[in-house]
Amino acid sequence: MTNTLLEVDELTATYGQIEVLHGIKFHVQPNEIVVILGANGAGKTTTLRAISGMVGTTGSIAFNGDSIIDLEPDYIVRKGIAHVPQGRGTFPELTVEENLRVGAFIRSDNEIKADLDSCYETYPVLYERRMQSAGSLSGGEQQMLAVSRALMSKPELLLLDEPSLGLAPQIVEGLFERFKKMNQELGTTMLIVEQNAQIALAMADRGYVLESGEIAVEGEANLLVNDDAIRKAYLGG
């Protein structure tokens, strides 16, 4: 158990009076890509928001062995969890470069400039548009910016909330290839929430299926792809 990066147990989350998660349990190992699948309203986004401290929760969430439940979001980021929210969550009025600098807000080391350059190396289009306002970028570019911004905080764990949402299929493919490469080259651990089960399972190590706020199925990604029930429900037969 000592080498588990994220350990979630008996997690419930509530919006006002409504309980959205009913005691879920899952974990993420270092260097893993874990995907949480589920239909609209199953509680996928809420799961990530619970980890980031953005909703009221009970149960336990341990990160690197420390409990992070009930911490404020800004402490959780400082512990090493970066969250790319649904719909990208960029700062539309700020320039691309300012967006990336906000991503590095929690840091005070001398490497920020170097990391900025490596972001630009990965996505040259962001370099070209670094002085443009983020609001002027296309959906795909916004997603690149959102992921780069999250990486600027040097996270140990990257939470991605439906990165494929609203993007053209070929752009989604490029994006996920990038995630896989990032995982292999930099060892970035990722917890991804997706509705696009096919592409997510193709690159993930393990997966969980969330149904109405409870974990219905879990297993190795390559086994889930071949699971009949999952094929029917999420992979179109």
Added chain:
Amino acid sequence: MDLFLQRLFDALTNGSTYALIAVAMVLIFKATTLINFAQGEQAMLGAFIVLQLWKWGIPMWGAVVIGMIFSGILAACLERTFIRKFDPADHLPLVIITLGLFLVINAVAAIIWRFDPLSFPQLFPSGKAVTIGNARLSWYSIFAFGSCLLVLFILQTLLTKTKIGLAFRAVSSNLESSRLCGIKIGQTLQFGWALAAAAGTLGASIYAANPVLQIEPTIMLRALIFSITAAALGGLDSLWGALLGGLTIGFVQSVVVQYIPFIPNEMTLAAAVVVLLIVLTFRPSGFLGTKTVEMV
């Protein structure tokens, strides 16, 4: 012609001071989309503190700087005590709180300094700088306008070149993403409140230093209405819009009233609001404001 020029000079004087209070309101609106109705009274209290320090023998500009710092700290405390515990998305309670602060600060100033007008020390050299025909531009007007430009440049630099400024603009742009990036929202807004109060105190001090005015607890009431109108004209979230709005209101106040005889002097306020109505009809986000696009 001379008369017109004189009116323009007056517009510059009044416009600059409205702009300084408007800038303070814009700072808070940018971050929270909240109008702080107590802004004028906070500025008035700050100006009284400046006066008091000066009476105790502190040199004039030293008193202004200490007064600005003091009202900044006071505003930070007000934010922490009365504003932060409320949901920033629910405006009605917050507006009522700022109205409450308005009344309390006004009463406190009245208790301490009474309602008798007191003369405020000169901040700038007196006399005329430029005389064109019969129109006179005083040093006071030039310095008031210059201070306004200086404050805008300082704020602009602070917001674009420093880390806290970047955080402040991030919070104005997207509250939720700011939290996810590790920005402490409460502290950042507190910084905005302090900055706004300091700018407001400078504005009120300059306003009260106008040779034709004296300071009293109600001094900012009229100025507040003009300043809110100026801020709205400029676009509510634009610093330079506040200046443009302030000058426009100053212009309307002095020129329109001079040349349109059926508008009596008492109606200047209404004339300013009519201009606001006309501008907002054609440019709903003001001169320089960000256009809000809502996804549906």
